[in-house]
Amino acid sequence: MKKVLAIFVVLSLVVPYMAIANAENEAKEKIEVYDSFGNKIAEKIVTEEKAKEIEQELTEGKADAAIMHLLPKRMDFGVLTYVVSYGKGKVYIPLHRDRSFLRLFIRPIFFKYEKGFTFVKFGANYRWDRCKTFGDYGFMVRRQRGVMIGFIGLHIKIGHKLNPDTHIFVGGSFVMIGNDLLL
Template identity: 45%
Template sequence: MKKIIAVLIISMFLVPTSLAKNSVDVEIFNALNEKVKEMKISYEDAEKIEKGDLSVLGIKHDFGFSNYIVSVGGGKVFIPFSRERCFFRLLLRPILFQYTKGITITKFGANYLWKGKSIDDYGLMLGNQLGMMLGFIGLHIKIAWKLREDTHIFVGSSILFVGYDRLG
């Protein structure tokens, strides 16, 4: 009897209490074919991904005015056919900027190309940077200086945002 109890106790420790879920290795690449993340997910989540639901991976897809932008920097900004020092409106023309010193923080959706630091779905560029915004809606302020580069402030959102952090 003692041997049977001992065998049952040992088998209780050796047999798993629940069946292990099978998992799938998933690799996530960005538009430049660089590996961003590697993770394991269950077969049920893999089936959701095959159906097009990418929320399992933590990828959020937005479209429209989805890239929220706060950008402050000293440098050059080119807005075609515009001489204004500031505006608060929708501007469908491209805005090209090149900062020698600046900071840009953006929350991106599905429509971005980013060469900078990113935390989850937020991007950060510090220092020497350049970029382009298309379909900007929000506030732009230009502070002109005589002996140094102009300071530009952008607060708003855009349809398309391309950023390149030269230092990062």
Template identity: 45%
Template sequence: MKKFVAILTLALFVLPVSLAENSVDVEIFNAVNEKVKEIKISYEDAKRIEEGDLSPLRIKHDSGFSNYIISCGGGKVFIPFSKERSFLRLMLRPILFHYSKGITITKFGANYVWKGKSIDDYGLMIGNQFGIMLGFVGLHIKIGWKLREDTHIFVGSSILFIGYDKLG
């Protein structure tokens, strides 16, 4: 019985070492040579990256025209030279928003800058956030309140979208 326990204990230590993949530390830099992040990937994925496949790094290059946006929050929205409370049309002017409390969900297209949570092609900002939309097509509703910040709802798409999640 003691031999069986000794062999089982030895197997518990040797088996994970024999099944473990060789891993490599990969550092990712942006265009101005600033380190963005460091991840640990398998040796096979490192070979795929050397061949030009960036999918192991979770970097995706998509083609598309616009970013689909659903945004709702309490805060300020600034649209230059516009006094409208709501609209349903193309707005080529930039739309700047700052929510102290809000949620923004977007499906990325081609033109976006995003500092928030992202899952595959979808981005999510919750809480304190700000952003810029350029070339927005869709519905904007402003609900004014006397004792608290106005509520804004955007549903549509934009040609360019920049989002910054202050909490994320």
């Protein structure tokens, strides 16, 4: 009986340490994401199986939500965001008639383009898609939506009876929020 009790005490002391040692020996890999300028955007530690799965999806060109969660959205503060935007789609400006203008416009401008591009030089408050930035520049191509608050510049609306209207924005914005609907 004393031998059994001694073995039980020794095993109860040794088994937890063996479980911890096995958990620490599990293969982990560090994933680092860099932008085109070599700046580190994100870093995450995952298991070896998950790292191989992510690598396989990247080589096949499948950038789905499982991979995109590694990349943070960009958020920054400054004075003014420079905007060049061209697209065919809908633009909604609350309490404003549909026409072109060249002035400071404090009200929000909501846009949703079916076709178009938006190029932004960051410097103000912005929230932008994860992988659509290069340094201080952001871009959206094709289907997109966004909001500009405090726009100062030129807006040109070219109306079409059967097709979506064409809109051109050139200027700056105090707050810019953009979302690329391509993916």
